[in-house]
Amino acid sequence: MLSAMMSINEVQEDIVASFAELEDWMDKYQLLIDMGNDLKPLDEQYKKPQYLIEGCQSRVWLYARYEKESGLVFYEAESDTVIVKGLVCLLLKVLSGRTPDEILNADLFFVERIGLKEHLSPTRSNGLLSMIKQIRSYARVFKMQA
Amino acid sequence: MMDINKIREDFPILSEIIYDRPLVYLDNAATTQKPWPVIRCLEEGYRRHNANVHRGVHFLSMAATEAHEAARARVRDFLGAASAEEIVFTRGTTEAVNLVAFSFGETYCREGDEMVVSVMEHHSDIVPWQMLCERRKMRLRVIPMNDRGELLLDEYEKLLGPRTRLVAVAHVSNVLGTVNPVGEMIATAHRHGIPVFIDGAQAVPHMKVDVQALDADFYAFSAHKIYGPTGLGVLYGKKRWLEEMQPYQGGGEMIDQVHFEKTTYNVLPYKFEAGTPDFIGTTALAAALDYVESLGMDRIARYESQLLQYTEERLSALPGLKIYGQAAHKSAVVSFRLGDIHPYDTGLLLDKLGVAVRTGHHCAQPLMERLGIDSCVRASFSFYNTREETDSLCAALERIRKMF
Numbered sequence: 001m002l003s004a005m006m007s008i009n010e011v012q013e014d015i016v017a018s019f020a021e022l023e024d025w026m027d028k029y030q031l032l033i034d035m036g037n038d039l040k041p042l043d044e045q046y047k048k049p050q051y052l053i054e055g056c057q058s059r060v061w062l063y064a065r066y067e068k069e070s071g072l073v074f075y076e077a078e079s080d081t082v083i084v085k086g087l088v089c090l091l092l093k094v095l096s097g098r099t100p101d102e103i104l105n106a107d108l109f110f111v112e113r114i115g116l117k118e119h120l121s122p123t124r125s126n127g128l129l130s131m132i133k134q135i136r137s138y139a140r141v142f143k144m145q146a
Numbered sequence: 147m148m149d150i151n152k153i154r155e156d157f158p159i160l161s162e163i164i165y166d167r168p169l170v171y172l173d174n175a176a177t178t179q180k181p182w183p184v185i186r187c188l189e190e191g192y193r194r195h196n197a198n199v200h201r202g203v204h205f206l207s208m209a210a211t212e213a214h215e216a217a218r219a220r221v222r223d224f225l226g227a228a229s230a231e232e233i234v235f236t237r238g239t240t241e242a243v244n245l246v247a248f249s250f251g252e253t254y255c256r257e258g259d260e261m262v263v264s265v266m267e268h269h270s271d272i273v274p275w276q277m278l279c280e281r282r283k284m285r286l287r288v289i290p291m292n293d294r295g296e297l298l299l300d301e302y303e304k305l306l307g308p309r310t311r312l313v314a315v316a317h318v319s320n321v322l323g324t325v326n327p328v329g330e331m332i333a334t335a336h337r338h339g340i341p342v343f344i345d346g347a348q349a350v351p352h353m354k355v356d357v358q359a360l361d362a363d364f365y366a367f368s369a370h371k372i373y374g375p376t377g378l379g380v381l382y383g384k385k386r387w388l389e390e391m392q393p394y395q396g397g398g399e400m401i402d403q404v405h406f407e408k409t410t411y412n413v414l415p416y417k418f419e420a421g422t423p424d425f426i427g428t429t430a431l432a433a434a435l436d437y438v439e440s441l442g443m444d445r446i447a448r449y450e451s452q453l454l455q456y457t458e459e460r461l462s463a464l465p466g467l468k469i470y471g472q473a474a475h476k477s478a479v480v481s482f483r484l485g486d487i488h489p490y491d492t493g494l495l496l497d498k499l500g501v502a503v504r505t506g507h508h509c510a511q512p513l514m515e516r517l518g519i520d521s522c523v524r525a526s527f528s529f530y531n532t533r534e535e536t537d538s539l540c541a542a543l544e545r546i547r548k549m550f
Contacts, residue, residue, distance in 0.1 A: 025498040026549075033491075033549055057490045057506045057521065081488035082550060083495075100394060 008102055011094050012110035019114035028115065032086030039089045042078035053134055055127030057086045063130055064138040066145060072097050073142050075135060079127070087111075087119055087128055095135055100143035104136060148441065148449050154530050156181040156437075167500030170535045175320050175348055175479055175526030176504050178373045180434075187433040188375060191426035199425045200399060200416075210425055216427035218415070225382050225436045226356035231414040232388065234381040235423050239347040240270040241365035242381035243314070245418060246343055247274035249391040250312060250364075257283040260309045264289040264297055264326070265516050266319040269509040271345045275314055289315070291516065295322035295471040302331065306338045310405065313342045317349035317365075321508045321524060322471030323454075323479030325349070329360050336361065341387065347371055350526070351451055352477050354443040357382050366542070369427065374434035378427040388414050395420040446529045450478040453527055457536045464543055470517055478527035481508075484543055487550050489521045495549070496523075499542040 006014070022028045046063040053060045058081040065074050075096040080083045094110065095103050111120055120129050154160050157179045162169045171179060191213075197206035199214045215230070222230045236242045253477040255261075261275050265288050279286045287310075287519055289302045297315075306313070313335045317328050325504075330472030332342045341363035349355055364383045370376040393400055395410055397420030402410040407480045411417045438446065457480055461467055484492050493505030504524045507514045525539060 026495070027544075029495060029498065030549055035548070058488065081490045083488075083491045 008094055008106050012108070012113075015090055015093065015110045016113045019125050029083065032090075032116075033082050034086075035083030035089040036087075039078065039085045040071050040076070043062075043109060046076065047078070053127045053130045055084075055130065057081075058127055060084060060088060060127040060131045062134050062138075064135070064142075066100075066142040071146060073100055073103060073139055075138070077131065084119075084128060087116065088131070091128075091132065091135070094098035100139040100146065103139035104143070108132070148445055148529065150449075150530065150532055153441070156183075157530055158182065158185070160176060160530060164500045164502075165195060165463060165498055170501040170538045172527060172531065172535065172539060173502045173504050174351075174528040174531075175371070175524065177376065178528055179530070180350060180373055180375070181437050182275070183433045183437050184374060184430050187430040188426060195429075196426065196528075198422055202215045206533045213429045214423065214425040217432035220435055221380055224350075224439070225380075226358050227382050229385065230550055232385055234383065234388070234418045235428055236366070236379040236381050237377055237424075238368045238370075239345060239366045240274075240368075240379075242364075242379050243270055243343070243345065244274045244384070245394040246312075246364050247278045249418070250387065251278040251282060252392045253390055255282045255311050258309060259284045259311045260287055260305075260307065261285070262289060262302075262305050262310055262313045262320060264285045264315045265291050266295065266297070266322060266324065266510065266513045267314070267316055268320050268345065268347070269511070271314055271316060272512065284311075285309075285352075288512075290465040291324075295319065295324045295473045297326055299327070299330070299334070303334050306340060308334060310335075310338065310340050310522070313340055314345065315342070316345040316347075317355070318346075318479075319471070319510075319513075320348050321481050321510050321513055321522070322473060323476040323481075323526075324473035325353075325473060325475040325477055327475075328362070332361050332363075341384075345377045345388045348479070351438070351525070353447045362472050363387055365383055369431040369434065372431075372434055373437060374382035374431040375424075375427040378424050378431055380431075385414065388418070393417050393420070397421045397422070422504040441529065449529050450527055453531060453533065453536070454478040454480070456533055457539075458526070461535055461543075463545070464540060466547070467543070470519070470522055479524060480526075481522045481524045483519065483522050484547060485550075487546065489523045491550075492523050492543070492546055495546045496539070496542050499538075499545070501539055501542050503539075507548075 019028055042061050047061050051061045051063050058079055060079045062077045075092055077088045079088055111117055159179045195210050195212045199211040218230045218233050221233045261284055263275055286307045289297050291297050318325050328344050335342045343364040344362045346365050346367040350367045366381045369378040400412050400417050400420040402412050468483050470481040489505040493503055496503050506521050
């Protein structure tokens, strides 16, 4: 994957650029839906309560694994709503396959820049904000194991 | 006939533009928009009549007290209650339920007693009763419904027994729109000597309600759902119950004499109104009631029922759309799912197309469980909604369907 060679910020700039071309809200959401539909389904063994992040309106499952040799953290995730799946897909592009330090220090500016900040508001309660917290706490744990 | 365009001019928010599109507001079961008379009343209240009620000797305080008590009389008249003493102002329907759950519970409920609610209740008409049941070690029993969303009255009567202390049921379901036959249900409970609490939050904005004709023991509603201000509600209670019931909260206003040895409580309804009431809000509620009654509750009901019929016909024609709630007697609420599309996605995209609906479990998780879903989309209507808005909803849904 190309993004593996790019820095976190380069991937974010890339995402911002692809959304910037789309003026209408519905086109932006169409892109998210397409990404959501293309997201690799999470292995059934990880769709269990211990991987579940419960939102008020939608649910996200998140699985993380640490690769000792490379020192990278890999995430896999899925949601029951396609739009949240699209957002999950973007987050994984930015944060999966990074070192714990990169993940912990990342400034996730892309969400706001593509006009989707509302999805991270605590009132939205779609599980996404909790997912980011969970991504970070995995990174923190793996950092201690490193 | 109602002149809807003229009525819409009374609601300034309805001409708002959302994401470059005219607002289509179909979330009226969550809260209703406010007409000018209500907005002006709130403004005038703070600008010209603001002074604390029931204690001042000065002009403004007396004027504010008079307006506040006139609002109570207005509510009494609106609900057809026997006296204004039976009208308690609360923060909303939820607080009214909590008040009865506490005060009625403290006074009348004992270990081993039972309480009956329906499967289609809002969480606010479940959780306070559950808390009472935990406190008193009581059993909570549930009236089931059929697949159309109608309560099973035979099963209901079987639940009533010598240990049943109270029945609590919604007049109108906030998800299914079912208008429950509460008059009949109250009569049934009374045959067993059991009083009934009616959650009227979804009913009073849409139909004429007469608490004496229903013979309800308690009836509650929220001001903000009937075009009035938010943070205010009404509990009607028959005097015989309210007089015997213990107070809910302690504080100013609710007392007669306070001594460290013994405190005595104020008369009805003040016994249940601790602290400074929202006396500006109550006058604005009175203005809201004037407004809806000037349109006519029967005309509102007729118009909304025609709009519901049109909306259900149009929605049913959309491929893959499934409506939840097909009761014979329904209020203008349509809950649905669009094929396999998650309600969260549907609601989010409807929003971007300028259509405001609610999605989720609608604070009725036990009902969702009964329906076998975890969430749905709800479009809820008011007399200011139009067929054109239903058309906008349908066009938006058509467009959304093609996006997945």
